[in-house]
Amino acid sequence: MTRFRSVLVCGLLFHGVWLLAQNAAASPSNPQLxxxxxxxxxxxxxxxxxxxxxxxxxxxxxxxxxxxxKSAGPTTAALNVNPPGPGGVDSYELAKKGELGSMLxxxxxxxxxxxxxxxxxxxxxxIPLLFGADVIHGFRTIFPVPLGTASSWDPxxxxxxxxxxxxxxxxxxxxxxxxxxxxxxxDARWGRVTEGAGEDPxxxxxxxxxxxxGYQGNSLSEPTSVAASVKHFAAxxxxxxxxxxxxxxxxxxxxxxxxxxxxxAAVEAGSATIMSAFNSLNGVPASANPYxxxxxxxxxxxxxxxxxSDYTAxxxxxxxxxxxxxxxxxxKALTAGVDIDMNSHFYDVELPALVxxxxxxxxxxxxxxxxxxxxxxxxxxxxxxxxEGPEVTxxxxxxxxxxxxxxxxxxxxxxxxxxxxxxxxxxxAKAQKIALIGPLxxxxxxxxxxxxxxxNFDDVRTLRQTLSERAQQHGASLIxxxxxxxxxxxxxxxxxxxNAARNADLVVMALGESxxxxxxxxxxxxxxxxxxxxxxxxxxxxxxxxxxxxxxxGRPLVLDWAAAHVPAIMEVWFPGVETxxxxxxxxxxxxxxxxKLTMSFPRAVGQEPLYYNQLPTGRPIQHPDPAHPxxxxxxxxxxxxxxxxxxxxxxxxxxxxYTTFRYANVSISKSTLSAGELTAxxxxxxxxxxxxVTNTGSREGTEIVQCYVNVRGASTEQPVRNLKGFAxxxxxxxxxxxxxxxxxxxxxxxxxxxxxxVVEPDTEYTVYIGGSSTAEQAAHFRIEP
Ligand code: BGC
Numbered sequence: 042m043t044r045f046r047s048v049l050v051c052g053l054l055f056h057g058v059w060l061l062a063q064n065a066a067a068s069p070s071n072p073q074l075x076x077x078x079x080x081x082x083x084x085x086x087x088x089x090x091x092x093x094x095x096x097x098x099x100x101x102x103x104x105x106x107x108x109x110x111k112s113a114g115p116t117t118a119a120l121n122v123n124p125p126g127p128g129g130v131d132s133y134e135l136a137k138k139g140e141l142g143s144m145l146x147x148x149x150x151x152x153x154x155x156x157x158x159x160x161x162x163x164x165x166x167x168i169p170l171l172f173g174a175d176v177i178h179g180f181r182t183i184f185p186v187p188l189g190t191a192s193s194w195d196p197x198x199x200x201x202x203x204x205x206x207x208x209x210x211x212x213x214x215x216x217x218x219x220x221x222x223x224x225x226x227x228d229a230r231w232g233r234v235t236e237g238a239g240e241d242p243x244x245x246x247x248x249x250x251x252x253x254x255g256y257q258g259n260s261l262s263e264p265t266s267v268a269a270s271v272k273h274f275a276a277x278x279x280x281x282x283x284x285x286x287x288x289x290x291x292x293x294x295x296x297x298x299x300x301x302x303x304x305x306a307a308v309e310a311g312s313a314t315i316m317s318a319f320n321s322l323n324g325v326p327a328s329a330n331p332y333x334x335x336x337x338x339x340x341x342x343x344x345x346x347x348x349x350s351d352y353t354a355x356x357x358x359x360x361x362x363x364x365x366x367x368x369x370x371x372x373k374a375l376t377a378g379v380d381i382d383m384n385s386h387f388y389d390v391e392l393p394a395l396v397x398x399x400x401x402x403x404x405x406x407x408x409x410x411x412x413x414x415x416x417x418x419x420x421x422x423x424x425x426x427x428x429e430g431p432e433v434t435x436x437x438x439x440x441x442x443x444x445x446x447x448x449x450x451x452x453x454x455x456x457x458x459x460x461x462x463x464x465x466x467x468x469x470a471k472a473q474k475i476a477l478i479g480p481l482x483x484x485x486x487x488x489x490x491x492x493x494x495x496x497n498f499d500d501v502r503t504l505r506q507t508l509s510e511r512a513q514q515h516g517a518s519l520i521x522x523x524x525x526x527x528x529x530x531x532x533x534x535x536x537x538x539x540n541a542a543r544n545a546d547l548v549v550m551a552l553g554e555s556x557x558x559x560x561x562x563x564x565x566x567x568x569x570x571x572x573x574x575x576x577x578x579x580x581x582x583x584x585x586x587x588x589x590x591x592x593x594x595g596r597p598l599v600l601d602w603a604a605a606h607v608p609a610i611m612e613v614w615f616p617g618v619e620t621x622x623x624x625x626x627x628x629x630x631x632x633x634x635x636x637k638l639t640m641s642f643p644r645a646v647g648q649e650p651l652y653y654n655q656l657p658t659g660r661p662i663q664h665p666d667p668a669h670p671x672x673x674x675x676x677x678x679x680x681x682x683x684x685x686x687x688x689x690x691x692x693x694x695x696x697x698x699y700t701t702f703r704y705a706n707v708s709i710s711k712s713t714l715s716a717g718e719l720t721a722x723x724x725x726x727x728x729x730x731x732x733x734v735t736n737t738g739s740r741e742g743t744e745i746v747q748c749y750v751n752v753r754g755a756s757t758e759q760p761v762r763n764l765k766g767f768a769x770x771x772x773x774x775x776x777x778x779x780x781x782x783x784x785x786x787x788x789x790x791x792x793x794x795x796x797x798x799v800v801e802p803d804t805e806y807t808v809y810i811g812g813s814s815t816a817e818q819a820a821h822f823r824i825e826p
Pocket of ligand 1: 145
């Protein structure tokens with residue numbers, strides 16, 4: 042079951058005095074929401090609604106508790122849970138009066154139908170409820186955390202996973218998912234990096250589109266589609282110092298060029314809803330920010346779906362200090378563009394008086410209601426408000442295969458050094474005695490990661506279970522020692538662990554974070570292995586046997602010691618229900634690892650925020666030597682640390698497999714072109730960058746070929762390089778393939794100081810193609826003066 046929370050909200054007394062004009066509604070442009078028929082029905086219904094009924098559509102509460110006697114089905118005893126305010130709010134009574142529009146984290150056919158009957162059977166206008174839930178990486182069949190699935194660089198896979206989650210969720214009455222999270226994350230201290238696709242806007246946009254396609258299908262009214270809610274708008278991932286819920290402050294250039302890109306991609310892909318964020322952006326809380334929700338989202342992007350606030354974000358406007366009381370928070374949030382108040386208990390209490398006094402104009406309310414009704418009609422809820430048919434209540438066997446493939450594709454082989462002249466992985470047949478050590482090897486709770494609310498832990502196949510079976514099949518034996526707890530301080534288990542290592546041919550260590558060390562409210566100031574796991578690793582390594590380190594984590598960790606002392610390291614994130622089989626497949630080489638990092642792994646936490654697409658400085662670490670053109674000097678007075686190199690320990694895009702690839706003949710189809718030609722046809726791709734990639738090893742393998750672009754001479758400083766294309770290719774030993782990346786206005790343009798997307802004359806471009814963000818082979822072209 043998803044998280045339950047109780048939050049206290051203070052009832053405040055004063056009325057605010059702030060109002061912003063709301064733009065008149067443009068006609069819908071999202072093909073999944075736009076239809077003359079839907080607009081006619083929305084307007085017809087709206088014309089018949091009372092003020093209370095309208096406000097009801099903008100109110101969201103949850104009810105999550107089951108009746109103690111489950112066989113009796115949910116009853117009203119289950120209903121007074123969670124909503125804030127003195128004495129709580131009875132969601133069921135509100136639904137019966139038509140004063141509740143949607144519910145969150147109310148899951149299961151019994152519970153959702155129960156509330157739906159209240160709304161549909163008892164009310165004058167029979168308006169159905171929407172049921173939203175945090176379906177983040179699967180509903181019952183849990184697949185890897187989003188940072189893991191993104192590491193597959195496989196958007197088609199992400200679409201299939203999202204579709205599978207939608208299908209399962211819909212059987213349990215959920216028709217709206219609070220996903221995907223597309224916040225760009227450059228700081229591994231922030232716990233929510235686990236929920237997104239990492240640090241890059243191009244990859245993040247591709248993944249965002251993939252989720253929307255999977256959740257929403259071709260039509261929202263299909264029985265396997267759910268409405269998506271792209272979140273958290275906007276720039277939540279740039280929280281200062283990586284501290285959860287903290288302030289973000291950035292230039293419009295950075296906002297548009299980096300942070301907004303994936304939200305825009307999701308909106309263009311048709312996301313029916315969007316969630317406003319907790320953070321403030323440039324001094325204005327995102328959930329009361331007309332620049333974000335009006336100017337950008339609605340006016341520039343033409344978004345016609347609904348905006349829901351994050352959990353109690355409307356109430357939190359008082360904590361941000363921009364609202365003196367509940368009325369002013371309500372006024373500011375609604376007029377800035379938050380259509381639905383998630384659980385603040387503010388819209389329902391404050392809006393009637395605000396509208397009656399004329400402080401909030403009726404058209405503002407009408408427009409918000411219109412957006413909610415539009416989504417409900419598009420989902421077909423008026424025709425099919427109830428959920429019928431078999432309900433998925435646990436991981437589905439047919440879905441496990443996809444979850445397993447996703448886990449395998451998500452793993453990133455960070456290092457695979459040779460031991461006795463041969464790469465340690467895959468496990469060789471001669472490893473007859475394996476010691477499996479560590480607190481993550483056998484704990485099903487800590488293999489699924491954060492936000493796995495509706496999961497059953499019994500569904501998880503642990504690493505220990507599968508690896509011992511697999512070792513037996515290979516004629517090997519496996520000894521397991523936990524060694525310590527995830528946050529352990531006792532060394533009582535070390536001696537047995539070291540002993541097990543001594544008696545083995547090879548050691549597999551399963552170390553890392555617990556599921557709840559990443560996700561919401563899980564920022565960390567240290568990025569080491571928690572507890573005394575580092576000490577355990579050092580003690581076991583000192584036993585002298587080759588060590589394969591499996592890192593379970595929801596974020597990049599600092600693995601500098603391990604990188605220097607342990608031959609093989611694989612990042613496995615939190616793999617989900619198929620943890621054991623997926624890891625065993627990859628360890629034994631039945632499946633090749635193929636993931637690549639989507640966040641940089643630092644050498645030290647002091648490097649954070651760390652990301653590959655940095656802006657250049659006037660004093661790069663390799664400082665041009667004024668006396669010798671094309672030569673560099675290293676001096677003290679350059680942009681660097683005294684105590685750690687600037688670069689990542691494992692960079693963005695890095696990931697190994699059991700074969701190797703050679704890149705050659707990187708070239709570009711033209712050496713010059715004009716800015717006018719690119720701007721006049723923004724959809725065309727007049728350039729093509731190519732490279733020849735060869736599998737130089739003795740096994741078939743998959744490579745993620747990456748194309749990066751740098752521009753110099755522009756009016757604004759541009760990153761040292763930016764990802765602008767990628768392709769997953771599989772090559773047999775010795776096979777070569779020419780891989781091409783089409784480039785045009787979208788890939789070559791950037792933002793100028795006036796926040797305009799431009800291509801500028803008299804600029805020079807370098808295109809790099811290779812297997813990571815450190816690719817060196819390059820080709821060049823110019824935009825004519
Ligand atoms: C989180 C959202 C989530 C919402 C509803 C909030 O605390 O920030 O990501 O969708 O709760 O559970």
